[in-house]
Amino acid sequence: MASDPTEPLPDARAAWNRGAAAYDRFIESGADWFRLHVHGPGLLAACGRVEGLQALDLGCGQGYFSRALAMRGAHVVGIDISDALIARARQIEAGQPCGIDYRRLDAADAAAALEPARFDLVAACMSLQDIDDIPATLSAARRLLRGNGRLVFSVPHPCTDMPVREWLRDAQGCKLALKLDRYFDTGPAICDWNMPRLGDRWQTGFRRHTLSEWVALLRTAGFALLDLLEPRATAAQVEANPQLEPCSRMPYFLVVVAGPVTGS
Numbered sequence: 450m451a452s453d454p455t456e457p458l459p460d461a462r463a464a465w466n467r468g469a470a471a472y473d474r475f476i477e478s479g480a481d482w483f484r485l486h487v488h489g490p491g492l493l494a495a496c497g498r499v500e501g502l503q504a505l506d507l508g509c510g511q512g513y514f515s516r517a518l519a520m521r522g523a524h525v526v527g528i529d530i531s532d533a534l535i536a537r538a539r540q541i542e543a544g545q546p547c548g549i550d551y552r553r554l555d556a557a558d559a560a561a562a563l564e565p566a567r568f569d570l571v572a573a574c575m576s577l578q579d580i581d582d583i584p585a586t587l588s589a590a591r592r593l594l595r596g597n598g599r600l601v602f603s604v605p606h607p608c609t610d611m612p613v614r615e616w617l618r619d620a621q622g623c624k625l626a627l628k629l630d631r632y633f634d635t636g637p638a639i640c641d642w643n644m645p646r647l648g649d650r651w652q653t654g655f656r657r658h659t660l661s662e663w664v665a666l667l668r669t670a671g672f673a674l675l676d677l678l679e680p681r682a683t684a685a686q687v688e689a690n691p692q693l694e695p696c697s698r699m700p701y702f703l704v705v706v707a708g709p710v711t712g713s
C-alpha cells in the first residue's frame with residue numbers, strides 16, 4: 450500500500466544527529482564504496498566544470514560533496530539540518546581549509562536565508578529524498594539560481610529502490626537477480642541504516658518518488674529536465690573492487706540535471 454504522501458517524515462535533525470558519527474566514519478573510512486567509485490564521481494561529472502562557480506550544496510552532511518566542488522575551484526556554501534554533521538563538516542574544514550561556508554539550515558528555508566539568484570550551481574548529493582519538504586526546497590533552489598544556472602542532484606534510483614527489494618541468490622550466495630516490486634507505492638518511508646559495515650544502526654526518513662513524480666516536482670518548481678544519468682561501475686572497477694558488482698548490472702543511482710525555466 451502506498452503511504453499517505455502528506456504524512457511528515459520523522460524529525461530529520463534528530464535522526465541525522467543520532468547517525469552523524471557513524472555516517473562520517475562510513476564515508477571517511479572508504480566503506481561507502483558506491484559513493485567513492487560510482488555516484489560521487491557521477492554527480493561531479495554531471496556538474497561539469499565548476500571552477501569559479503558559486504555553488505550551494507543542499508543537505509551537505511559532513512561536507513563530502515562540498516569539498517569535492519571546492520577542490521575543483523567552486524565557491525561553496527553547504528547547508529544541512531543536522532547540527533552534528535555541520536559541526537563535523539566545520540571540523541574537517543578547519544583542518545583542511547577549502548573556503549567552504551557551512552550553515553545549519555533547513556533546505557526548505559534556504560531562499561529566505563540566502564541572496565536570490567546568487568548561485569550558478571545548486572547540488573544535492575543523495576539528500577533531496579531525505580528532505581521533508583521537497584517542493585519548498587526545489588522552489589528555494591529555483592529562486593537561488595541564476596537564470597543560466599543548474600540544479601544537479603543524485604538520489605537512489607527509483608527503479609531499484611522500491612519497498613520490495615531483495616537479491617535472489619544461488620546456493621553459493623551469488624546474486625542471481627534483483628527481485629523488485631511496488632514501484633508505485635511512493636511517499637514517506639524509513640531507511641534502516643543497518644549494514645554491518647556501518648558499525649552502528651539508526652533510522653532516517655525519506656520520500657520515494659517514481660521517475661515521473663520527480664519530473665513533475667521539477668516542473669512545478671520552475672525547472673526543465675536537461676539530463677538523466679545512471680552512474681554505474683565499469684568492468685575494470687568491478688575487477689578491482691568486486692563489491693561494486695551489483696551496481697554494474699542494475700541502476701542503483703540516478704543523477705538529475707535541471708535548469709530554470711525562463712520566466713517561471
Ligand SMILES: C[S@@+](CC[C@H](N)C(=O)[O-])C[C@H]1O[C@@H](n2cnc3c(N)ncnc32)[C@H](O)[C@@H]1O
Binds near residue numbers: 514
Ligand atoms: C544521505 S545524507 C547525504 C549527506 C551528504 N550530501 C552526503 O553526500 O554525504 C542526507 C542529508 O540530508 C540532510 N537533511 C535532511 N533533511 C534536511 C533538511 N530539511 N534540510 C537540510 N538538510 C537536510 C541530513 O541531515 C543528511 O545530512
